[in-house]
Amino acid sequence: MRRVLLIGAVLAASSCNATTNQHVTFAHLAFDVPGDWSHYDTNHRGVSTEVWSPSGNDEKESLTVIRTELAPVTAQGDASTLSTLLAQAQAGLPESRVSARSSVSTKMGFSGARVDLDYLPNGLKDRYHRIHVVLVDGKSLVHVLYTAKTPDANLNAFNLLLASIHEGEG
Amino acid sequence: MVAFLVVAATSRGDNPPSLPETAAPEPITGNPAVNAPGSETPRHDPFTPYDPGPPGTKTWSYKDLSPGERALADQSAKSNAGWDKVQAGYAAAVKERAHQATGDSAAHQLGIVDDLGNTGVVR
Secondary structure (H helix, E strand, O other), rough: OOOHHHHHHHHHHHHHHOOOOOEEEEOOOOEEEEEEEEEEEEOOOEEEEEEEEEOOOOEEEEEEEEOOOHHHHHHHHOOHHHHHHHHHHHHHHOOOOOEEEEEOOOOOOEEEEEEEEOOOOOOOOOEEEEEEEEEEHHHHHHEEEEEOOOOOOOOHHHHHHHHHOOOOOO | OHHHHOOOOOOOOHHOOOOOOOOOOOOOOOOOOOOOOOOOOOOOOOOOOOOOOOOOOOOOOOOOOOHHHHHHHHHHHHHOOOHHHHHHHHHHHHHHHHHHHHHHHHHOOOOOOOOOOOOOOOO
16 A cells, blocks of 8 residues: 555656746746756856757757847847847748747746747758747847747747746846 | 859759848948048949059950960850859859858847857757
């Protein structure tokens, strides 16, 4: 009986881990990501980058959060310039095809621009889907990139992160 | 350099990228640099001949050539046949590079220093 209870507890814990979100802090930001996603960070020259991806990951999904302090003039520019620069930044990607452009306002008060596209990463034979959002946080820019070979139709992880991202203590 | 461009022309000639004829103008976030009055440098159209000198300057034309020189000129003209494909390859490669440069410039203005195409790509 005790063994059954122990197995049940382990199963419940693992199930909980797969469905419960993690609340994380990074580069003065805080946001939520799915519980079974893990990450690695890089930090150099005023740019902090954190890449999240799920375990398994047959869909080859990832979420990237970049906080950059290298573009204070752009951060304080107008929304039209930000949107134009974001769209043009995709022109350098191989065989990129932009499917949508829009402005973005998050629940936590950030605003910015979004572009949806498909492109062919260097050295690969399959096209990837990319959603690139850039948000203004004072003199800093916060980039949120969702990249996937087979994108999640509901964009659950991307929407979770975007809905929760805010200035944090990290 | 030449080898790279010729290879690019060959490999991309079958499926030319559907890029517009000219790169989109790049927005800038600062003030544009302006030459002082009188210091402007007019841009020369590369497909027009350069000014050979003041009026009256002697220039050579085909009819001024000797028979031997004309034979050499004719031979040179014949050897130029087929260069249109090479020129088209150069044009396509340059156009693609211009778009890539535009993208890189915009990414830098957005504070991105890493290769945007590889960022977050799970292989």
